[in-house]
Amino acid sequence: MNKKDFIALFAKNAELKTKTEAEKLVTAFLNTVQETLVAGDxxxxxxxxxxxxxxxxxxxxxxxxxxxxxxxxxxxxxxxxxxxxxxxxxxxxxxxxxxxxxxxx
The missing domain is CATH 4.10.520.10 (IHF-like DNA-binding proteins)
Known part of the structure; x- marks a missing residue:
């Protein structure tokens, strides 16, 4: 499953109105995990x-x-x-x- 497919499934499971909204949430989540790992946590x-x-x-x-x-x-x-x-x-x-x-x- 690629990111596009994941976002579509995420939007469906979270009952979001648009895939754009889902993409913002997924991107924010991934960026937060990345920042935390870069910081050594x-x-x-x-x-x-x-x-x-x-x-x-x-x-x-x-x-x-x-x-x-x-x-x-x-x-x-x-x-x-x-x-x-x-x-x-x-x-x-x-x-x-x-x-x-x-x-x-």
């Missing part, structure tokens, strides 16, 4: 998950084509850890009937 939503930054240490890797060793510098990365409620909803696996199986009478 995490953003947690109970039951949904937590956005936070961490430092990926410098390391040496090997280019698989040339076998050349390269140094990769340390950098900050954004991580998301799903909350328990979200993880449980995502991990529901529906049982599908096997092809050719007969139903019990």
């Amino acid at each position: 995490g953003v947690a939503f109970m039951g949904f998950g937590k956005f936070e930054t961490s430092i990926r240490e410098a390391r040496t890797c090997v280019n698989p084509r040339t076998k050349e060793k390269m140094d990769v510098p340390a950098k900050k990365v954004v991580r998301f850890k799903a909350g328990k409620a979200l993880a449980e909803k995502v991990n529901v696996i529906e049982k599908k009937a096997k092809k050719g199986s007969k139903k019990a009478k």
